[in-house]
Amino acid sequence: MKKNLSARSKLRFNPGAALPMYLFTLAFVLFPLIYMLALSFMRREGAWGVSAAFSLRNYARILDPVYLETFRQSIKLALISTALVILFGYPAGYYMARLSPAWRARVMLLLIIPFWTSSLMRLYGWMIVFRANGTLDTILLHLGLIEEPLRLLYTYPAVVTGMVYSLCPFMIYSVFASAEKLDRGLVEASRVLGASRLQAFFSVSFPLTMPGLFSGIILTFIPSMGLFFIADILGGNKVVLVGNVIQEQLMKAHDWPFAAALSVVLMALTSIFLFLYRKATRSASLEGLV
Numbered sequence: 535m536k537k538n539l540s541a542r543s544k545l546r547f548n549p550g551a552a553l554p555m556y557l558f559t560l561a562f563v564l565f566p567l568i569y570m571l572a573l574s575f576m577r578r579e580g581a582w583g584v585s586a587a588f589s590l591r592n593y594a595r596i597l598d599p600v601y602l603e604t605f606r607q608s609i610k611l612a613l614i615s616t617a618l619v620i621l622f623g624y625p626a627g628y629y630m631a632r633l634s635p636a637w638r639a640r641v642m643l644l645l646i647i648p649f650w651t652s653s654l655m656r657l658y659g660w661m662i663v664f665r666a667n668g669t670l671d672t673i674l675l676h677l678g679l680i681e682e683p684l685r686l687l688y689t690y691p692a693v694v695t696g697m698v699y700s701l702c703p704f705m706i707y708s709v710f711a712s713a714e715k716l717d718r719g720l721v722e723a724s725r726v727l728g729a730s731r732l733q734a735f736f737s738v739s740f741p742l743t744m745p746g747l748f749s750g751i752i753l754t755f756i757p758s759m760g761l762f763f764i765a766d767i768l769g770g771n772k773v774v775l776v777g778n779v780i781q782e783q784l785m786k787a788h789d790w791p792f793a794a795a796l797s798v799v800l801m802a803l804t805s806i807f808l809f810l811y812r813k814a815t816r817s818a819s820l821e822g823l824v
Contacts, residue, residue, distance in 0.1 A: 567801075574794035582788050592795035601779065601796075608775045612758040615697035619705045619754045622698065624747060627709030628739070631716070645703050657696055657767045664692050664768070688770035696764040701757065705750035712746025713739075752811050756804050776800050 574592055579585040595601065630641050648656060663669045664687040671683040686692050716739060724734040762777030776796060783793035 570794045570797055573791055574798045576791045578789045578791055584790055592792045604774055604776055604779055608759045612755050614694055615758045616751055616755045618698045619702050623702045623705030624709050627706040628713045631710050631713035660696055688772055690773060693765050693769040693773045696768045697758050701754045704753040708750035709746040712743040716742050748811055748814055756807060
């Protein structure tokens with residue numbers, strides 16, 4: 535018995551078995567982050583060059599009102615998108631957990647099918663829907679609800695719709711993971727004690743599914759600040775996010791140090807939201823996000 539326990543302990547704490555994971559994390563996670571942080575303190579030199587001179591100039595540029603407004607607009611869009619994702623995603627995930635196994639599998643398949651195609655192709659489909667005299671305008675004109683095309687393409691509502699469409703499945707699956715583990719006996723006990731369905735939901739079901747809700751918020755709020763391709767395709771040049779500025783600094787202005795500084799600030803904001811998630815869920819890990 536003691537030999538078996540010692541053999542298991544050696545197998546469990548063998549660092550060699552985890553060496554590939556350590557090397558992968560070091561090469562593709564830690565090193566790029568360190569390189570980006572170091573690059574953010576450098577200076578641009580020439581068309582593509584970088585000077586190794588230490589400087590805080592890149593971070594000082596972020597305090598410019600133009601870039602501060604970009605961060606504000608990004609956070610505003612993220613808040614609106616997250617609120618709408620909660621509105622649509624939480625009920626869908628909660629009631630999907632209450633379906634029979636057969637219908638649950640069908641609904642999950644319907645949610646997964648769109649991910650089989652490119653996200654860009656799906657967004658181009660929304661362009662067909664929103665463009666002038668497109669699918670949406672044609673339907674509304676035939677129903678007599680409008681007298682002229684709405685021209686929703688390249689507007690703020692079009693970008694919000696694209697964000698909600700792209701991120702809503704993450705909220706649905708997060709809430710579903712918590713609601714599936716919900717003990718229905720607790721809900722029935724609250725009903726027996728005199729609580730209405732609404733009271734039973736807010737006193738029992740909702741608090742027990744809060745981890746899934748918080749996970750969905752993190753998985754929705756953080757990406758929505760950097761999904762620049764959605765703003766490019768559906769918003770044109772009218773909606774600019776932090777991700778758009780980083781892309782322009784990399785591909786057009788070729789100012790890599792400033793793009794790195796913007797990325798570091800965006801990463802810092804992400805870390806703050808993850809810290810708030812841990813505090814809100816009273817968890818020392820990010821298990822709910824996996």
